[in-house]
Amino acid sequence: MKDIRDAQYVAHRSDGSIVRRPMSPHLQVYRPQLTSVLSIGNRLTSIAISAGTLLLVWWLVAAASGPKAFATVQHVIANPIGLLVLFGWTVSLVYHFYAGIRHLVWDSGHGFSLPATHRSGWLTVGLTVATTLLVWAIGLSLWLGA
């Protein structure tokens, strides 16, 4: 035995004989639930936002470089694929924002009961949809309007 985790597999039958505990089954045997899906979603969106920071850095560097570089980045973002990426980035950022606040509430010791967890979970989903649509509605009306 070389790993401390092996020690935690050691268990006893009622007659005192030693058995190795069975392994816990992995993710795929469980039915997806609100709690697990939102937890996985929080991690996936974190990776998506991280990738999206490249766009942020490009935008900042272009704005600092000059009108030509800035026009290029604006042109790429205004492209349908660019807008789709930007929309995906917004959804991810907004979801991660609310899911992060949900985590901070848990960290403060509140909202651990199952009904509270489900309420805050659905609230997170609802606020994500509402905020994303609101930001894009304002953005598109400002962009196309004037």
Added chain:
Amino acid sequence: MSEKSAEAVADRVRVMRSQLGRARGLGASKSGVEHWWVERVTAIALVPLTIWFIVSVLTLLHSDQPEVRQWAGRPVNTVLLLATVIMTFHHMQLGLQVVIDDYVKKSHLAVTLLNKGAALLLGLFSIVAILKMAF
């Protein structure tokens, strides 16, 4: 636990680690709380900063480069932009490190260094760009 089975366990478990060490949750790195805590502190900072940033981007939708530059050059915006990118890349690097620790077994050190290095460089690019617009 009977004496005989306790002996059997002792015979099987050869780990040079005390139960106190296990209870404290300290591995070879002797840390962990710091990482968890700073992740939370940066998260709290990013709550108002992210709202400010999204609202700012919406107000800048029709701006050309000189206008964006002028906007970023106002001291309040310069400071908040700097705070946003510093908190973002610090938080990002801490969060991605947890994912790496969970899933990357091969070349863990190399991927860790890549994470830290990329976050540092992206952060520095952003900081220099913001300062260039400000001065």
